[in-house]
Amino acid sequence: MPNPAPYDAIVLGAGGAGLMCAGVAGQRGRRVALIDHNDDPGAKILISGGGRCNFTNSEAAADRYVSANPHFARSALSRYTAADFVAMVDRHGIAWHEKTLGQLFCDGSARQIVRMLLDECPDSVTHVMGRAVRSVDHADGVFRVETDGGVFTAPKLVIATGGPSIPKLGATGLAYDLARKFGLKIVEPRPALVPLTLPGDEALFQNLSGVAVPVVARCGPTAFAEAALFTHRGLSGPAILQISSYWRHGQDIAIDFLPDTPAQWLTDLKRAQPNATLRRVLSAMLPDRLAVALAERLGAGEALGQTRDALLAEQETRLRRWTFRPNGTEGFAKAEVTIGGVATDGLSQRDLSARHLPGLHVIGEAVDVTGWLGGYNFQWAWASGWAAAQGL
Known part of the structure; x- marks a missing residue:
């Protein structure tokens, strides 16, 4: 490992946002140390989309993201768009396809996206993998990061360590600990894009494990028309994962099992098929x-x-409008992302820098910006990483 050396910036976390930020900053002539406690970069990228990486969504826009400040993501998303990322994918010769609802996937492997992001990093980016962070301090305009493989210093620090979702991949709450240390507020983190669990009195439906059906799932004014899946613990599937980002304990989830039927279809059917039973009709x-x-x-x-x-x-x-009252979720272990995180009111929309501490930036899933299912969270990773790099 190198001896302590002056870098222009240190990026903590070699996930999607960190890789993007380090690569763009390096292309802008910055000397960057990219540090991660995992041995290999892009862990979440590799498992996404069934190994084919749903790398963006052509419909990405600020209204597809959940945040205490619903307008915060607009600047970054408008300056680095899904089309910009697709252009980079095309430039690297990676074949892709649109699956549904604007979701773009690799034809081949998610490893192609990780390789692309690594190839985008010039020689001015030093990859420091498999090194745990022991401490992070700031004094006299310099950040000092001590790892179990050496000490790194720079006037700029980017926190890109994500949230606690999918801990088996090494996810932790480090971003929140560092944010608090440097005076940033935290919006309560909770699992998002996650299956919901049902109480024992819904055992009849839990016995339907494996059954999937197109529905409209609603929570309050928000609705998603996709498939729901019954599990042995409750409800999952795209419609449920989507609505989970809006659900809070004590709220009901309403399911429309027959969204394509016209009004009064059952009474009309009574006239046409009086001998039919509801069970047979359903x-x-x-x-x-x-x-x-x-x-x-x-x-x-x-x-x-x-x-x-x-x-x-x-x-x-x-x-x-069949109502369920979930008693919880399957937690961070099964959540695709984390909702909540570092509060946006302490960050600049333009480059995600801390308003009160020059040189500190927070990007990606660590920030209180959470996208819908289907590539939106990767697009936020790319856009926020790109935006922060402009300030390094």
Whole structure:
């Protein structure tokens, strides 16, 4: 390892945001030490998208992100766009495709994205991998980072160590500890894009483990139309992961199991098929196990023709807005990202520098900016890393 040496900047964390920041800063002529306690860079990149990396979303915009300041991400996202990242992917000859809802994936391996980001780093970037940070201090305009492999000093420090989601990849709360040390506030971190758990009285639905169905999931005014998946512990699938970022303990989740049916479809069906039962009707529209469970919960046994219109209307309403009250989530271990983090009111929108401490920047998942499922969080990593590099 090198002896203590003056770098222009130290970037803590070799994930997506840190790699991007180090590479761009290096291209701008800065001498950068990129430090990470993992032996290899880009751990979350490698597992994303089933190993093919959902590296951005063509629809990325500030309104697709959750933050105490919903406008904070706008500057970085508008100056470094999804199209900018795609141009870099194309320049490196990486084949990609759009899967759905603007989600862009590698045709091959996520390793191509990590390799690209490493190749974007010039020789002025020193990669310090497999070295844990022991202490970080600041005095006389210089940051001093002590690792178990040496001491590094620079007038600029970028915190890019992410949040505590997916601890098996080495995720920690280091970013929050450092932010507090240097006087930045923290918005309560909690798991996001995470499966929700259901209490014991919903055991009937827990017995549907493995059943998936297109739904509209709602929490308050927010709704997502994607698939929901029943698990042995509760609810998952894209619609649930999306809505989990908006859910708080004590709130209900409402599920529309039949979002494509017209109003009064059940009473109209009564006229057309009076001998049909709700169970049979639902089995034609939903996975059979789910149809049986819903019909049982609705107490529907007799033929539609023998059921009062008012009761059919109630059943239709419940199928459109079936409420669950989750008792929690599957936690940071299963969360794709962390919501909350370093408060944006202490950071510049332009380069994510600390307002009260020149030279300190916080980027990526460590910041209180959390995107929707589908490449949005990677785009924030690229954009925030690029923006911070402009200030180094």
